[in-house]
Amino acid sequence: MKKLLTTLCALMPLFGIAQAQEFTPEQLEQVKNVREQALKSNLSWQLLESLTTEVGPRMPGSENDKKAVKWAQQQFKTLGFDKVWTEPATFPHWRRHHEAGSIVTPSKQPLRLTALGNSVGTPAQGITAPVVMFNTFDELIAAPKNSLEDKIAFVNYRMKRHIDGNGYGPAVRARRSGAVEAAKKGAIGYMMRSVSTGHHRFAHTGASGYQAGISKIPNTAISNPDADQLERLINGGHEVAVNMNIQTEDLGEGTSYNVIGEITGSQFPEQYVLIGGHLDSWDLGTGALDDGAGVALTMAAAKHISEIAQPKRSIRVVLFAAEELGLWGAKAYFKRHAEQLDNIVAAAESDFGADVVYAFESNVAANALPVVKAIAQQLAPLNIEYVNANNAHGGPDLIPLNQVTNAPIFALHQNGTDYFDYHHTADDTLDKVDPRKLKQNTAAYAVFAIMAANAKTKLTGKGK
Amino acid sequence: MKKLLTTLCALMPLFGIAQAQEFTPEQLEQVKNVREQALKSNLSWQLLESLTTEVGPRMPGSENDKKAVKWAQQQFKTLGFDKVWTEPATFPHWRRHHEAGSIVTPSKQPLRLTALGNSVGTPAQGITAPVVMFNTFDELIAAPKNSLEDKIAFVNYRMKRHIDGNGYGPAVRARRSGAVEAAKKGAIGYMMRSVSTGHHRFAHTGASGYQAGISKIPNTAISNPDADQLERLINGGHEVAVNMNIQTEDLGEGTSYNVIGEITGSQFPEQYVLIGGHLDSWDLGTGALDDGAGVALTMAAAKHISEIAQPKRSIRVVLFAAEELGLWGAKAYFKRHAEQLDNIVAAAESDFGADVVYAFESNVAANALPVVKAIAQQLAPLNIEYVNANNAHGGPDLIPLNQVTNAPIFALHQNGTDYFDYHHTADDTLDKVDPRKLKQNTAAYAVFAIMAANAKTKLTGKGK
Numbered sequence: 057m058k059k060l061l062t063t064l065c066a067l068m069p070l071f072g073i074a075q076a077q078e079f080t081p082e083q084l085e086q087v088k089n090v091r092e093q094a095l096k097s098n099l100s101w102q103l104l105e106s107l108t109t110e111v112g113p114r115m116p117g118s119e120n121d122k123k124a125v126k127w128a129q130q131q132f133k134t135l136g137f138d139k140v141w142t143e144p145a146t147f148p149h150w151r152r153h154h155e156a157g158s159i160v161t162p163s164k165q166p167l168r169l170t171a172l173g174n175s176v177g178t179p180a181q182g183i184t185a186p187v188v189m190f191n192t193f194d195e196l197i198a199a200p201k202n203s204l205e206d207k208i209a210f211v212n213y214r215m216k217r218h219i220d221g222n223g224y225g226p227a228v229r230a231r232r233s234g235a236v237e238a239a240k241k242g243a244i245g246y247m248m249r250s251v252s253t254g255h256h257r258f259a260h261t262g263a264s265g266y267q268a269g270i271s272k273i274p275n276t277a278i279s280n281p282d283a284d285q286l287e288r289l290i291n292g293g294h295e296v297a298v299n300m301n302i303q304t305e306d307l308g309e310g311t312s313y314n315v316i317g318e319i320t321g322s323q324f325p326e327q328y329v330l331i332g333g334h335l336d337s338w339d340l341g342t343g344a345l346d347d348g349a350g351v352a353l354t355m356a357a358a359k360h361i362s363e364i365a366q367p368k369r370s371i372r373v374v375l376f377a378a379e380e381l382g383l384w385g386a387k388a389y390f391k392r393h394a395e396q397l398d399n400i401v402a403a404a405e406s407d408f409g410a411d412v413v414y415a416f417e418s419n420v421a422a423n424a425l426p427v428v429k430a431i432a433q434q435l436a437p438l439n440i441e442y443v444n445a446n447n448a449h450g451g452p453d454l455i456p457l458n459q460v461t462n463a464p465i466f467a468l469h470q471n472g473t474d475y476f477d478y479h480h481t482a483d484d485t486l487d488k489v490d491p492r493k494l495k496q497n498t499a500a501y502a503v504f505a506i507m508a509a510n511a512k513t514k515l516t517g518k519g520k
Numbered sequence: 521m522k523k524l525l526t527t528l529c530a531l532m533p534l535f536g537i538a539q540a541q542e543f544t545p546e547q548l549e550q551v552k553n554v555r556e557q558a559l560k561s562n563l564s565w566q567l568l569e570s571l572t573t574e575v576g577p578r579m580p581g582s583e584n585d586k587k588a589v590k591w592a593q594q595q596f597k598t599l600g601f602d603k604v605w606t607e608p609a610t611f612p613h614w615r616r617h618h619e620a621g622s623i624v625t626p627s628k629q630p631l632r633l634t635a636l637g638n639s640v641g642t643p644a645q646g647i648t649a650p651v652v653m654f655n656t657f658d659e660l661i662a663a664p665k666n667s668l669e670d671k672i673a674f675v676n677y678r679m680k681r682h683i684d685g686n687g688y689g690p691a692v693r694a695r696r697s698g699a700v701e702a703a704k705k706g707a708i709g710y711m712m713r714s715v716s717t718g719h720h721r722f723a724h725t726g727a728s729g730y731q732a733g734i735s736k737i738p739n740t741a742i743s744n745p746d747a748d749q750l751e752r753l754i755n756g757g758h759e760v761a762v763n764m765n766i767q768t769e770d771l772g773e774g775t776s777y778n779v780i781g782e783i784t785g786s787q788f789p790e791q792y793v794l795i796g797g798h799l800d801s802w803d804l805g806t807g808a809l810d811d812g813a814g815v816a817l818t819m820a821a822a823k824h825i826s827e828i829a830q831p832k833r834s835i836r837v838v839l840f841a842a843e844e845l846g847l848w849g850a851k852a853y854f855k856r857h858a859e860q861l862d863n864i865v866a867a868a869e870s871d872f873g874a875d876v877v878y879a880f881e882s883n884v885a886a887n888a889l890p891v892v893k894a895i896a897q898q899l900a901p902l903n904i905e906y907v908n909a910n911n912a913h914g915g916p917d918l919i920p921l922n923q924v925t926n927a928p929i930f931a932l933h934q935n936g937t938d939y940f941d942y943h944h945t946a947d948d949t950l951d952k953v954d955p956r957k958l959k960q961n962t963a964a965y966a967v968f969a970i971m972a973a974n975a976k977t978k979l980t981g982k983g984k
Contacts, residue, residue, distance in 0.1 A: 109752045112629035120627060163584060165576035165806070168946060256720050257805075257947045281949040285806070288573045341721075342629070342749070482632060483721045485745040 074426035075433060078512045087434050090364045090506050094499035100356035101491045103131060104349055108342040108486045115339040116378035117149040117310035124335050125313045128351070128375050132317030135359045137373075139320060142313035145388035147378040149310030150174050152261075152339055154303040157278070160184055161297040162289065168279045169247065170259035170340065171302040172231060173381060174266070175275035182301025183208070183245050183274065189290045193230035199241050208245040208298060209238035212287055214280075217253040221408065221472040227251045228262070235275035236267045245274045245300055249283035254477035257281050261338055261480045263382055276300055312336065312377035314385045317355065319362045321369040321509060326396075328370035329508045330403040331357065331501055334379035334386075334453055341484030345475065349489055349497070350406035350451075351375050357501035367509035369401055376453045379407070380480075386453035390460065397461055401515045402508035404466040405451025406501065409478075410489045411471035413500040417443035419450075419465040421518055427511040434503050438496055440468070462518040466508075468500050538890035539897060542976045551898050554828045554970050558963035564820035565955045567595060568813055572806040572950045579803040580842035581613040581774035588799050589777045592815070592839050596781030599823045601837075603784060606777035609852035611842040613774030614638050616725075616803055618767040621740070624648055625761040626753065632743040633711065634723035634804065635766040636695060637845060638730070639739035646765025647672070647709050647738065653754045657694035663705050672709040672762060673702035676751055678744075681717040685872065685936040691715040692726070699739035700731045709738045709764055713747035718941035721745050725802055725944045727846055740764055776800065776841035778849045781819065783826045785833040785973060790860075792834035793972045794867040795821065795965055798843035798850075798917055805948030809939065813953055813961070814870035814915075815839050821965035831973035833865055840917040843871070850917035854924065861925055865979045866972035868930040869915025870965065873942075874953045875935035877964040881907040883914075883929040885982055891975040898967050902960055904932070926982040930972075932964050 075084060094100075107127060114124040125142065132140040150173060157167035171177075185208045190196040192213050199209075211230045216223035228251050235246040250260035257279045266272045278286070289296050315335060321327065333350020337343020358371045377385030390397070416435050418428040425446065432442035448467035450458065457463050478484045508515055539548060558564075571591060578588040589606065596604040614637060621631035635641075649672045654660040656677050675694045680687030692715050699710040714724035721743045730736045742750070753760050779799060785791065797814020801807020822835045841849030854861070880899050882892040889910065896906035912931035914922065921927050942948045972979055 105752070109749060109756070110627060110758075112623070112627050112749075118628075120629075123627065159576070163574060163576050163587065164582075165584075166804070166946070255951055256722075257945075257949060258721070281947070281951050284951060285573060285576075285949070288569065292573070294574075340630070481721075482630070483745070485721060485749070487719055487745050487748060 074430045078427050078430050079510060083510050086364050087503055087506055090360050090502045091437065091499045093363065094357065094360045094502045095495050097356065097360065099359060100353040100494050100498040103352035103355055104344065104489060104494065105486060107351060108344045108348050112342050113339045114335060114337045114343055116147055116312050116336045116381050117307065121312055121336060125315055128315035128335055131355065135355065136362065137317035137319060139318040142315050143389060143392060144311055144313055145377045145385040146309050146311050147381050147384035148174065149307035150381065151305045151307060153305060155301065157298060157300045159296060160299050162294045167282050167298060168257045168259050169276045169300060170261045171304050172261055172264035172275040172277055174264050175302060175304055176272045177302050177304040178274045178300060182299045184297060184299040185244055187286065187290065187296045187298055189287065193234060196234065196237050202242045204238060205242035207243050208247055208300065209243040210286060211248045212283055213249060215251050215253055215476060217473060219471055219473050220469065221475060224251065224476065231262050231264055231277065233265065235264060235273050236270050239271040239273045243273060247276050247278055247300065250277040250279055252280055252476055255280055256483065258481035258483050261340060263380060274300060274302055276302060312385065314377050314389050315375040317358070317373045319358050319367065319371040322366045323368040325370050327399050327401050327514065328372040329505045330372050330374055330400050331505055332374035332376060333406050335375040336378050336380055338380055338480050340482040342486065343484060344486045344489050345409040345478050345484050346480065347407045349410035349494060353494060353498040354406055354501055356498045357505055360502045361506045367506055369509040371505050371509055379453055383453060383456060387456045390456045394460065397457070397463060400463055402464050402466055403450055403454055403457065404468055404504060405453050406468065406497065407451040407453065408470045408472050409475040410494045410497055411474065412493050412496050413438065413440050413468045414471050415441045415443045415469040417448040417467045417469065418446050419448040419462070419517065420446065421516045424464065424513060424515040427513055427515060431504055431507045434507060435500055438500055440500060461520055464515045464517040466504060468504060470497065538894040542891050542894050543974060547974050550828050551967055551970055554824050554966045555898070555901065555963045557827065558821060558824045558966045559959050561820065561824065563823060564817040564958050564962040567816035567819055568808065568953060568958065569950060571815060572808045572812050576806050577803045578799060578801045578807055580611055580776050580800045580845050581771065585776055585800060589779055592779035592799055595819065599819065600826065601781035601783060603782040606779050607853060607856055608775055608777055609841045609849040610773050610775050611845050611848035612638065613771035614845065615769045615771060617769060619765065621762060621764045623760060624763050626758045631746050631762060632721045632723050633740045633764060634725045635768050636725055636728035636739040636741055638728050639766060639768055640736045641766050641768040642738045642764060646763045648761060648763040649708055651750065651754065651760045651762055653751065657698060660698065660701050666706045668702060669706035671707050672711055672764065673707040674750060675712040676747055677713060679715050679717055679940060681937060683935055683937050684933065685939060688715065688940065695726050695728055695741065697729065699728060699737050700734050703735040703737045707737060711740050711742055711764065714741040714743055716744055716940055719744055720947065722945035722947050725804060727844060738764060738766055740766060776849065778841050778853050779839045781822065781837045783822050783831065783835040786830045787832040789834050791863050791865050791978065792836040793969045794836050794838055794864050795969050796838035796840060797870050799839040800842050800844055802844055802944050804946040806950065807948060808950045808953050809873040809942050809948050810944065811871045813874035813958060817958060817962040818870055818965055820962045821969055824966045825970045831970055833973040835969050835973055843917055847917060847920060851920045854920045858924065861921070861927060864927055866928050866930055867914055867918055867921065868932055868968060869917050870932065870961065871915040871917065872934045872936050873939040874958045874961055875938065876957050876960050877902065877904050877932045878935050879905045879907045879933040881912040881931045881933065882910050883912040883926070883981065884910065885980045888928065888977060888979040891977055891979060895968055895971045898971060899964055902964050904964060925984055928979045928981040930968060932968060934961065
């Protein structure tokens with residue numbers, strides 16, 4: 057009998073040992089309960105439905121953005137969070153008024169285009185000019201000086217589809233600074249194939265910028281089918297001219313608010329697990345995938361934890377402001393809390409839609425890895441794989457945190473295969489979210505957050 | 521040996537007997553060759569790509585419509601059709617200039633709407649009014665008199681998805697005369713959930729009408745996600761007001777042209793198989809599925825026949841004008857040829873997209889059924905099932921023919937499961953057509969047309 061027990065102990069996986077060292081049986085029972093509760097509950101869906109329906113699009117600085125801030129405070133209070141507060145963030149306030157486009161030569165055809173964020177407008181009748189096509193952004197960069205005078209530059213690069221969205225980086229360069237490079241060559245307008253994996257006729261907006269000393273030219277993206285059409289016409293030997301008409305407004309500095317709700321810890325209340333998403337959205341859709349889902353599921357995850365038991369450390373849900381225009385809420389948050397960043401024992405942002413979480417990854421100091429593995433074991437019943445690389449990058453709103461310190465960052469990787477079909481389009485609406493998948497996401501965040509909050513070992517990052 | 525032969529003959533299926541009676545072995549070899557040639561050739565795709573790219577949208581009466589008429593004549597000539605000509609058709613010329621919509625209460629949100637064909641416009645600033653929702657068109661009809669004064673009526677009926685598109689009929693009632701019924705109750709605007717099975721944010725346009733003596737009110741459709749949003753707000757107890765702004769123009773009587781290409785028969789040139797589609801399209805997309813595909817595949821099918829051998833009877837490809845606004849080209853065609861309708865030995869229109877043809881059905885006199893079965897046998901290698909009901913309805917442009925006589929009508933049923941995801945939207949573009957499926961369609965029409973043209977028995981309809 058003794059021999060049998062010894063053998064059993066030898067066979068006990070490392071995970072089991074870590075669990076036993078870091079968590080009491082009662083705490084592990086709580087994890088199971090919170091997971092099951094999150095999988096059963098409709099709360100995250102109800103929050104998402106309410107935000108996207110009653111508020112709708114939430115462009116930073118808009119009336120709806122103000123409504124969203126009130127909505128979030130009210131919801132946190134209704135859900136019984138211990139502390140609810142806001143913190144201001146400023147950002148460059150930009151607004152889209154009107155957009156339209158057409159091919160005018162060789163045949164009159166509408167173009168589905170959208171102004172990129174921060175773009176200047178055109179004159180009232182738009183600008184009409186011949187199009188010069190580049191297959192990649194680098195081809196545009198390599199174009200001779202003055203070669204685009206009185207032309208509209210068109211970058212026709214196609215984003216690649218991938219489960220982790222790794223096609224985004226190579227594609228987004230042409231959005232962030234395409235208009236700058238085009239203007240350097242003398243172009244009077246810029247148009248790009250959307251940063252998109254979709255095959256529907258939606259143009260994808262997104263942040264873009266200008267450079268001091270370089271002419272600001274109107275900056276647009278067209279849908280994939282429209283880009284296909286331009287490509288066919290140009291490759292067919294036609295001279296193609298287009299009209300782009302965008303009316304936009306630069307409203308100077310705007311102010312919005314990070315909205316924060318906290319479930320206060322019983323033992324180390326100043327230490328906290330940071331989860332959240334961003335409350336703002338682009339104006340075209342209703343921001344269901346980007347990032348209503350992240351808002352709703354992290355709020356719900358913390359609520360489910362509070363229903364089971366008060367955690368040892370606090371759970372802080374931060375709903376960041378003005379992410380889309382340049383992470384302005386996140387910059388303000390981490391600047392404001394710069395002296396207390398060590399209080400963050402774990403941070404994870406959900407900002408990649410609402411498809412299933414398929415993998416879990418950490419970025420922590422070595423002594424924290426047993427806790428990570430214990431969390432991974434409790435995520436496994438949700439069909440989440442453990443990525444044993446300890447090199448996670450967090451969501452975009454954690455970038456300003458990463459820039460000052462290597463904090464204990466976690467990634468709950470969502471399946472992003474379809475995410476860029478909808479990202480930043482009019483088609484980012486509630487019906488694109490699968491309620492069952494949203495529950496799985498909610499459960500994953502709840503399991504992660506309760507365990508990071510309750511672990512015996514305080515989690516820390518790798519540091520600078 | 522004799523006994524064996526007798527047994528074999530007894531076992532020979534009816535189809536084989538019909539084939540042998542109606543077609544020579546050489547003719548059956550031609551059928552096989554034309555089928556194989558159509559499955560190999562890119563011709564139908566090339567025609568579709570050219571029409572949708574170089575011409576684009578083809579709204580009746582537009583400059584592009586004129587271009588399409590020239591394009592079709594030129595293509596027929598280039599392909600070596602024996603006769604190419606046009607026949608005029610008049611129609612009520614209508615044009616869309618601008619459309620926009622928004623929810624204004626309880627929260628400002630854009631609405632993706634489109635003006636229905638023939639709709640009057642709104643004042644320049646649009647009309648803003650509270651919305652009254654009806655779950656079905658019949659609920660609107662049942663509403664009390666004057667109950668909609670100063671309101672916008674919203675019919676929220678959801679079209680059903682079906683392989684044969686049978687959800688269209690029940691749904692389209694609310695499009696054809698919704699504005700009339702709403703105006704009868706005092707409404708100042710009409711808005712309907714699109715006749716759509718899609719879940720993307722496209723509004724579906726389509727023909728609509730007014731009634732003498734009833735006020736003409738602006739007439740619009742919104743996308744399914746937008747209708748969902750209105751429904752959630754209204755069912756959530758909110759008072760909802762919307763703004764609809766459509767700028768349209770009634771240009772009086774317009775003229776366009778049916779374009780006709782014929783492969784002349786060797787033995788009975790005056791008798792002909794009529795195949796075709798409609799050359800016009802709505803203005804929002806490029807009319808790839810509706811009905812560039814029908815145009816391209818019937819042109820290509822006739823061309824492939826002409827490459828194999830001159831048929832006994834003529835093959836006439838009719839590209840009808842102004843179908844979308846009310847079958848005006850078809851009405852003109854069958855009126856003009858009213859005295860020679862007996863020359864039509866078979867008629868089939870392709871106007872249901874470009875998914876695979878999965879079934880074949882006739883509507884002919886009893887003595888023509890052996891030929892029908894022989895055709896079915898040669899369609900079987902294309903995975904096309906024979907529907908032994910002899911009750912086919914043709915495409916929409918054959919309706920005016922059916923109204924005067926029971927002509928020999930055929931249906932090559934396309935899989936329409938997804939057709940109403942794209943129908944009459946901006947998203948009806950070339951990328952929605954699968955080149956391999958288009959080839960199968962082309963082969964099916966080629967096999968059908970060559971056999972109907974060469975059969976020993978002249979096919980006739982059931983008559984009046």
